[in-house]
Amino acid sequence: MDFMVFQYPMISVQACLDGILLGILFALIAYGMALQWGVMNIINIAQGDLVILGGYIAYFMYLYGIHPAWGVIVSPIIMYFVGIAIYKLVINKVVDRDLFISILATFGISILFMQLMNFAFGADVVLANSDYGTTMLFNSNVVLPNSKIFSAFISILFAICLVIYMKKSRLGRAIRATAQNARAAKILGVDTEKVYAATFGINAALCGVAGALISITFTIHPYMGLPYTIRSFMIVIVAGLGNLPGVAMSGMGLGVFEEFADYILGTEFRIGSVFLLLVLILVYRRFKLSRKREYLK
Amino acid sequence: MSIGKNNIILYIGILIFGIAAPFLFPAFKVQLSILCVLIVLATTWNIQGGEMGYNSFGNILFYGLGMYLCASVQVGMFFPLAEWTESGGEKTFVHTPVQFFQGMAVGLVVAAVVPTIVAGLIGYSILGLRGHYFAICTLGLGVAAGEISGGIEIIGAGQGFTTPPFPNVGNLESRGEFFYYLSFLVLILTFIAVRGIYSTRFKLILNAIRDNEDKAEAMGIETMKYKIVGWMISAFFCGLAGGIMGGLVGYIDSTDVAFDGREMGVFMVLMAILGGKGTLWGPIIGATVFHIFKEGFWTFFLGWQYVALGVLIVVIVIYFPEGIMGWLREKYPQRFGEVIDEKDRKAQVELK
Numbered sequence: 001m002d003f004m005v006f007q008y009p010m011i012s013v014q015a016c017l018d019g020i021l022l023g024i025l026f027a028l029i030a031y032g033m034a035l036q037w038g039v040m041n042i043i044n045i046a047q048g049d050l051v052i053l054g055g056y057i058a059y060f061m062y063l064y065g066i067h068p069a070w071g072v073i074v075s076p077i078i079m080y081f082v083g084i085a086i087y088k089l090v091i092n093k094v095v096d097r098d099l100f101i102s103i104l105a106t107f108g109i110s111i112l113f114m115q116l117m118n119f120a121f122g123a124d125v126v127l128a129n130s131d132y133g134t135t136m137l138f139n140s141n142v143v144l145p146n147s148k149i150f151s152a153f154i155s156i157l158f159a160i161c162l163v164i165y166m167k168k169s170r171l172g173r174a175i176r177a178t179a180q181n182a183r184a185a186k187i188l189g190v191d192t193e194k195v196y197a198a199t200f201g202i203n204a205a206l207c208g209v210a211g212a213l214i215s216i217t218f219t220i221h222p223y224m225g226l227p228y229t230i231r232s233f234m235i236v237i238v239a240g241l242g243n244l245p246g247v248a249m250s251g252m253g254l255g256v257f258e259e260f261a262d263y264i265l266g267t268e269f270r271i272g273s274v275f276l277l278l279v280l281i282l283v284y285r286r287f288k289l290s291r292k293r294e295y296l297k
Numbered sequence: 298m299s300i301g302k303n304n305i306i307l308y309i310g311i312l313i314f315g316i317a318a319p320f321l322f323p324a325f326k327v328q329l330s331i332l333c334v335l336i337v338l339a340t341t342w343n344i345q346g347g348e349m350g351y352n353s354f355g356n357i358l359f360y361g362l363g364m365y366l367c368a369s370v371q372v373g374m375f376f377p378l379a380e381w382t383e384s385g386g387e388k389t390f391v392h393t394p395v396q397f398f399q400g401m402a403v404g405l406v407v408a409a410v411v412p413t414i415v416a417g418l419i420g421y422s423i424l425g426l427r428g429h430y431f432a433i434c435t436l437g438l439g440v441a442a443g444e445i446s447g448g449i450e451i452i453g454a455g456q457g458f459t460t461p462p463f464p465n466v467g468n469l470e471s472r473g474e475f476f477y478y479l480s481f482l483v484l485i486l487t488f489i490a491v492r493g494i495y496s497t498r499f500k501l502i503l504n505a506i507r508d509n510e511d512k513a514e515a516m517g518i519e520t521m522k523y524k525i526v527g528w529m530i531s532a533f534f535c536g537l538a539g540g541i542m543g544g545l546v547g548y549i550d551s552t553d554v555a556f557d558g559r560e561m562g563v564f565m566v567l568m569a570i571l572g573g574k575g576t577l578w579g580p581i582i583g584a585t586v587f588h589i590f591k592e593g594f595w596t597f598f599l600g601w602q603y604v605a606l607g608v609l610i611v612v613i614v615i616y617f618p619e620g621i622m623g624w625l626r627e628k629y630p631q632r633f634g635e636v637i638d639e640k641d642r643k644a645q646v647e648l649k
Contacts (some may be wrong), residue, residue: 043429093615099429100352104570105614107563112607119600226440233433272444278437279423286425295427 010141015259017137017144023255024152025210025217027248028159029228030235032206038241039179039199040095045106046086047232048225049113050204054079054211055220056121059128062215068128071212072154076205083204087197095196110225117222127219151213158209162202163244175199179242227271234278237285312485319477326473330545332588333480337487337538338561339568339580341531344491346566347574348500349527350507351424355435356535357562358442359416361555363408363536364543365452368460370407371400371544382453394464401544408540409533416532420525427510436558443556458549476545483541487534488581494530495577503527507575563610571613573622582621 033047044050057078058071090109094102132146166172177185178195186192214220235254239246254277261273289295319326338360345351372381376390392400419438426434452458463472494500502523505513514520539555549555556562564587572583594605619627626633 043433090611090615097618100432101614101618103352103429103432104566105611108607108610108614110607111559111563111603111610115601115603115607119604230433230437230440237430266448268448269445272441272448275437275441275444279434279441282426282430282434282437283422286422290425295425 010138011263013138014142015263016256017142018148019256019259020252021144021148021152021255022258023252024155024248025213025251026228026231026235026254027251028155028206029210030232030239030247030251031159031162031244032203032210033229033232034236034239034241034247035175035206036199036203037236039175040091040196041099042091042095042102043099043106043233044203045103045229046110046113046225047203047207048228048230049110049117050079050083050207050225051211051214051228052220052222052225053082053113053117054208055215056117056211057208058212058215059121059126059220062128068130068212068216069150071128071215072209075208075212077208079208079211080201080205083201083207084197086204087200091200092193092196110229114222114225121222123222125219125221126215128215130216145217147217151217154209154213158206159244159248162206171195171198227274230275230278234274234281238281315481315485318481319474323470326470326477327545328588328592330473330477330480330541332585333477333484334538334542334545335564335568335588336581336584337480337484337534338565339572339584340487340491341534342565343569343574343576343580344494344503344527344531346569347576347579348495348503348507349524351427351524352432352566353435353528354432354558354562354566355423355438356531356565357439357556357558358435359412359532359535360539360542360561361439361442361446361551361557362412362415363539364549364555365446365458366411366536367401367404367408367540368458368543368549369452370404371397371461374400374403379451382451382458392461392464394466397461397464400461405537405540408536410536412532412536412539413529416529417525420528421521424521424524424528436562439556439558439562443552443558446556447551453549453551457551457554460543460547460549462547463544476541480538480541480545483534483537486537490530490534492577499523499526504575563606567610567613569620570618571620573620573624573626576620576622579620579622586621 029047029051033044036042036044054071054075057075058068061071061074062068086109090105091102094105130147130150132150135144135146135149136142137144166176174185174190174195175198177188177190178192178199182192185195211220231254235247235250238250238253254274257277258270258274262270265273286295318329322329338356342353342356345353345356369378371392372378372390375392375396381390423431423434423438446452463475502513502518502520505516505518506520506524510520543549543555546554568584568587569580570583571587572581573579590609591602591606595602598605617624
């Protein structure tokens, strides 16, 4: 236990800013999860592994001498087709089934991806260096890497584009209609199969963007996927489906929580505290609902 | 649930086979012990996942807890635990045979009792969640336990914990035989307990919870009580299995051996589903088939085993969710005591 973070206010400011910038990234991943959960009623455990795969695409561009920031454009395009392929091979067989089937099937995909990435890219922790430098604030007491600011900015940009796309475009309207009532949408001529595939593709593309940004700002490793899945799940259950400001807020909150947990408990308990927070949130919601004799469903 | 009328002959046959197995296959003693542990895990998972409808990824919590507790008690009874883990174990301190077996016995008791208490304590909060929330929450619980135990110094933190080595008694074979018979004993205990449970009203209540919990509650069943008791039974045997497995492997690592949600935690779900959820024999058959398949794969496709595992999970879940017992039941319904109305069956065929 280390309470230095409270004795020196500047460290708190640093942790808060770091957490908010990190949280915006989490919110982007969580938005993808909320999208597929709302539309297809699927919880995708492989979400985090898609993020890491997207990160490796940016990392490989960096290895071949292209600036990794271009990965923000290349990675979602590749990941969109990866998403479509996963949908065609596996997900379309579990869409109408029990949620647990989808959890288990995507758990299988997650293990598969983890291992294939381990073979293909090696088990080293890597990062793509963007050479963006740092920004000093408050008499250089707070140091923010520009790559983090860049990644938060890009995340917000993509989120806004997606919201507009969902509101205005034909496919966006079809997706929203399917989310409301798949049966009725089918009767009215929406090709729900296509909508599902597109939704999963968009989700994978969002993961690709987030992954590319994570490879610039943090590090990636084949086995680091599951914490991202759990984080996005947590953000979605706190915010609720289809509540975009809520997703952004709870994403930032989670980011700040993680930074403080990192300072107070130590880095080795960081991932553990995220998982523990998930359990605590679920238990809290359960007790709150049980007063009205309801339960999380 | 009857698998023919000659049940007693079947049981005696299995018992004799189980006792004779280490002499029939002397090279596979460790594998057979692991098989026993896997069957225990699959059978106890089935109490939640199959009979109660609560798909838990978190039974690994009790398994890992039992593993750490058994080894810690075994060491801590005679030597300072912190020094043991710091020095890497066996180099400084040596257990005499009496100390080893005493420690193991007390350790197994603790490894069974403490997870049961833990299950009882957290049961009220966790089992109030339903469906996929329960699944994800227990998944989080298992991973959190692994991450947190990986940061605790006294049980070895990230570098792991060496369990006491088997003392020099008997011949070279005695270590394998000891662990095999221990795990076989736990398997028999588990089987008797689970079979006993499944022949009482308790199982019917669990099935009622699975089919419709609200209605079960409306019928006056205190569902929460039964859910917690069911989980505690699972935790008891998972803890025992973990304690034995710790001694068998000889080395405990927080995320790779004890709280191995990615491996053991999924295996138990997979084995139960492969054999058939909600049956007595399903998890046993599933675990046996799975273990043979897995070992074959581990030997011949070394390095690709997790890729195969991932594919296997997807294939089983999508194409074979009813499992072996479910398939048999569809094929030979008469043997499961189901009466088929020929007229009804024909009518259904015509409808299709």
